[in-house]
Amino acid sequence: MPVNLTAPNPQDVLPVPGVKLGIAMAGVRKANRRDLVVVTLAEGSHVAGVFTRNRFCAAPVQLCREHLAAKAGTRAMLINTGNANAGTGEDGRSRALSTCVALARHLGIAPEQVLPFSTGVIMETLPNDRIEAGLPAAIADLAADHWVQAAEAIMTTDTLPKAASRRVQIDGKTVTVTGIAKGAGMIRPNMATMLGFVATDAVIAPALMQHLVREAADDSFNRITIDGDTSTNDSFVLIATAQAGHAPITRLDSEAGALLRDAVIAVAQQLAQAIVRDGEGATKFITVQVDGGASEDECRQVAYAIAHSPLVKTAFYASDPNLGRILAAVGYAGIADLDQTGIELFLDDVHVATAGGRHPDYREEDGQRVMKQSEITVRVDLQRGDASAAVWTCDLSIDYVKINADYRS
Structure with a gap:
């Protein structure tokens, strides 16, 4: 749908x-x-x-x-x-x-x-x-x-x-x-x-x-x-x-x-x-916004790491605020000198992580509230510069597997 x-x-x-x-x-x-x-x-x-x-x-x-x-x-x-x-x-x-x-x-x-x-x-x-x-x-x-x-x-x-x-x-x-x-x-x-x-x-x-x-x-x-x-x-x-x-x-x-x-x-x-x-099996439209990069290429690199992650995408499908998966994707995006203590993570209006760790005011029910929405913005601030980039993706559902398993039928 x-x-x-x-x-x-x-x-x-x-x-x-x-x-x-x-x-x-x-x-x-x-x-x-x-x-x-x-x-x-x-x-x-x-x-x-x-x-x-x-x-x-x-x-x-x-x-x-x-x-x-x-x-x-x-x-x-x-x-x-x-x-x-x-x-x-x-x-x-x-x-x-x-x-x-x-x-x-x-x-x-x-x-x-x-x-x-x-x-x-x-x-x-x-x-x-x-x-x-x-x-x-x-x-x-x-x-x-x-x-x-x-x-x-x-x-x-x-x-x-x-x-x-x-x-x-x-x-x-x-x-x-x-x-x-x-x-x-x-x-x-x-x-x-x-x-x-x-x-x-x-x-x-x-x-x-x-x-x-x-x-x-x-x-x-x-x-x-x-x-x-x-x-x-x-x-x-x-x-x-x-x-x-x-x-x-x-x-x-x-x-x-x-x-x-x-x-x-x-x-x-x-x-x-x-x-x-209209992505195959999609139930959610997700904007991944990365700010504070040293370059636009760097911001895109991090955004794609998040948007490509099957673990992140399946968590969104399930509305499961397992948001450490997003931080993990930021970490393996390939920025060698990334300082994890400078990372800020937001899910729409919810401040999830600060200084590389869980925000003291973050509550899981707030994260789940956002993840149940059909449209969601993930925002990461790298605090390394003034560059920004956004990519658009969707969740990864059971229907995606079914559609592609039967594609030639």
Whole structure:
């Protein structure tokens, strides 16, 4: 059951001029399921992406990197669920390329102008013939307002589609930012087993796109963890169609650049947090905030140690204030010169530990009161500097084991 997450209202998910989405049933893994998405982009659109750091990356990830590097100008994206096309060797690469060639033929563009994405079961042969047979239906379905339908079609173990939108005014012009994502398990920074697509009609210099997509990923999808696994297929893509009509943004530190940056990051963070809220078997949404670090990297290091710990996560599931597990995670996070007598630990408004030991006023019933909540903030003060960082995670439940034990069934 998702944690304080509801399905997006299609009326709140705003079309982005220059982007159309079409959905079809291709029978990739199961019959009568919408599992294929075609996205077309207006000529002159700019696209940048960041991808999994897993060295065993999927065939579509390899092709996306190559097609973006070719700078042919992306005009379409092809997304399938039900099959990850990972661990499939040269045959998987050939099949992914075949789908790009087929879509390019339908649209009258070059194969290098198509970016392929897959998600689903690893090490199974991609049924590219079914995908190619489903292309005409997906193309016939193309429409500017099919974002929510597309979000549904890319789901795997997700229980709800994930979509978000923002609008800002730049030079008197309305600029839209809309995104969708999928992900519920195999979630860890670098990135998550997620596909994320954010589009805007802003006019932005192509040279800024890679910096903006990386910054957005680092502030959103690279700050979530569900189970500590890094997927083979993670992809986050930023699209700018240049349809809004304002003066080109040439610096992100300008007023217009900051407005766009903040809107893109806000959409990415909403999608990233939705992934955690819909984490496999999740019953609680947990923010881990680490302050007082010597550097932001140090704070993230400690936050991830807490957020990845199965012992911490199962304690939260049980609402068991066994909070020494959090202190233990801080201790093994890898900061060699950490002074344990300077550590302060808070659970929401409850001061749990001070000077590295139990706070004299802490009562276990106060800790349990907070741990029974569906949303919880763990805050650690290292008292080593002025840096801070936050990550978002969830508890680890019995249902997580059940979902993943039966994943291929």
